[in-house]
Amino acid sequence: MVLPNSLSSYYEKFLTTGEVKCIDEEIPFEIPKGWEWTRIRNISQSYIGLTYSPTDVSSRGTIVLRSSNIQNGKIVLNDVVRVSKEISEKLQVEKNDIIICARNGSAKLVGKSAVVTDVTEPMTFGAFMAICKTALYQYVSIFLQSDLFFSQLRGVSGTTTINQLTQNNFNDFWIPIPPANEQKRIVEKLQNVSPFIERYSKSQETLNLMNIQIKEQLKKSILQEAIQGKLVPQIAEEGTAQELLEQIRQEKQKLVKEGKLKKSVLTDSVIYKGDDNKYWEKKENNVVCIDDEIPFVIPNSWNWCRLKDIGRTETGTTPSKSHPEYFGNYIPFLSPANILGSKIISETQGLSNIGIEFGRVVPKNSILQVCIGGSIGKCAIVNKPATFNQQINSITPYLCNVEFVHIVLQSEYFRLAIMDKATGTATPIINRGNWETLLFPLPPLKEQLRIIEKYKGVTSIM
Known part of the structure; x- marks a missing residue:
């Protein structure tokens, strides 16, 4: 629980012990009146997946979601692995759960996430993945794409040679929570502008590619000028x-x-x-x-x-x-x-x-x-x-x-x-x-x- 006092400092109270401590240094930025800072653990339940042995793999059975099944912010059920092993209830994937890549050899892939929009057959997730179950899934999914989330992720995964997000680290992350009606307006606004963002992103990718190609062509032209005696005058x-x-x-x-x-x-x-x-x-x-x-x-x-x-x-x-x-x-x-x-x-x-x-x-x-x-x-x-x-x-x-x-x-x-x-x-x-x-x-x-x-x-x- 975060308690702002009259001096505008932030304090965190631990309900199990009653301890109160100042957390000003942990608060990333100021938030509007009516918003609250809290830790992820206070608004969700999260779990890390399991490792399955080759003997568990089956042509029929429960789908095991992996990093490759998260593509462009969506769950894509291509090239899926299935296991015949019984899955505990907390590791079963349900609609509106958020799946997160928690561990990978590439830092660029750790933290990518997607909301499960539909479950037509049993699904779970592998050892390098995490799940976040929350009633605020739409707003939390936005947070998981933000610089605030990734800056906290870099702060914990940078301490190891393997880029990873642990359950404890994730639970400790700070998230700013707006009132319910404002959350709804934020989600609706982003849904409205997302097509424009996607269109701009594709245009930017095309422009970046063109810049690279132009740079390469320009370099080739300069090299050719150089080896033909056209780059500098002869003396x-x-x-x-x-x-x-x-x-x-x-x-x-x-x-x-x-x-x-x-x-x-x-x-x-x-x-x-x-x-x-x-x-x-x-x-x-x-x-x-x-x-x-x-x-x-x-x-x-x-x-x-x-x-x-x-x-x-x-x-x-x-x-x-x-x-x-x-x-x-x-x-x-x-x-x-x-x-x-x-x-x-x-x-x-x-x-x-x-x-x-x-x-x-x-x-x-x-x-x-x-x-x-x-x-x-x-x-x-x-x-x-x-x-x-x-x-x-x-x-x-x-x-x-x-x-x-x-x-x-x-x-x-x-x-x-x-x-x-x-x-x-x-x-x-x-x-x-x-x-x-x-x-x-x-x-x-x-x-x-x-x-x-x-x-x-x-x-x-x-």
């Missing part, structure tokens, strides 16, 4: 990509002499535009016209090259799972699941200092790109040394800006180039040999830096 004093490629070749020769690279990396091709305005590729003594491969025009200071010409490429590998000692937390071991939104989102696995000998290690500022399956093409820069499995190819750029290389690899052009060279039907896959020979549009280094700065500036306001 003659910054040199040419041909000069950069020569510096990269010299760097690779140096690393070969130092024993850090194999001599095979020096077998680069040279792509140039001939006097006939066609593109030609020279590999050792062979010269081949590749005009049909060139996807778009690039500035004169840029150069087409193969991906392998600008960096060291690798394919990942997985150490034998029969040796648990190979796995640990010495170095991250990444899979496609660890790449989301062009970023490394988590490090769920790792290799030990023994297992690293059987893994494929790349240094910081390497780029990982998925080479198989439905997520083929997604990529991310690693910010520290890492290992990865065979579903991923990597490139560690020489002398190029890694962020610019990342821009090219996540562009729509490069994604389509991957799909064009991928094999397989149900599961597309591109091996390292095909991947590393994809065409790469290369600008001078200083222009790469200006492109990155411009790209970040534009995308930061999207």
Whole structure:
């Protein structure tokens, strides 16, 4: 029982003991005169459902309501489970009862509820569900959709790794109760405006989807502008990509002499535009016209090259799972699941200092790109040394800006180039040999830096 005193403070009296205490800190907000604050337990009875064993399941029997049976605020009897076990009276679902999702792996689902509008056959509810039986079901169902209810729910479910609503917690929740006639007017008003709310909600969902699609399309357009030399102007004093490629070749020769690279990396091709305005590729003594491969025009200071010409490429590998000692937390071991939104989102696995000998290690500022399956093409820069499995190819750029290389690899052009060279039907896959020979549009280094700065500036306001 809540008792406001003359000083406008709120007090709660416990009828069993007669104790009275000030509860000002618990009261969420002021309510109109004639309303009262009370706890849910004072206006309802609530119960948590039971767990049923597989032996209880039957093709005929009592329907067991689960979280999936609450859809858009209504009870939907699709994909129902039935049990043959006898159900106690307090756990039997009746018309006007409120069913609540009390426990779920997803916080978004806990607290969703629906009023049972009709009972044509026996029903109960499972262990992850709760029931609220109250004569004020119409008003309480409104409360269960309010920010007040969910703020109290967050206050209790946030203390555990499993999002849940217990019977005790629910019973302790505060609810503001208006007079009966006002409750009726509130319910009627909401029923009248609900169709408009639903219509607005659908329109908002459509608008949100359009905004996401527009944002994605805009990002693709900006990426395409960036890799075609249209995002920033060219500056003659910054040199040419041909000069950069020569510096990269010299760097690779140096690393070969130092024993850090194999001599095979020096077998680069040279792509140039001939006097006939066609593109030609020279590999050792062979010269081949590749005009049909060139996807778009690039500035004169840029150069087409193969991906392998600008960096060291690798394919990942997985150490034998029969040796648990190979796995640990010495170095991250990444899979496609660890790449989301062009970023490394988590490090769920790792290799030990023994297992690293059987893994494929790349240094910081390497780029990982998925080479198989439905997520083929997604990529991310690693910010520290890492290992990865065979579903991923990597490139560690020489002398190029890694962020610019990342821009090219996540562009729509490069994604389509991957799909064009991928094999397989149900599961597309591109091996390292095909991947590393994809065409790469290369600008001078200083222009790469200006492109990155411009790209970040534009995308930061999207």
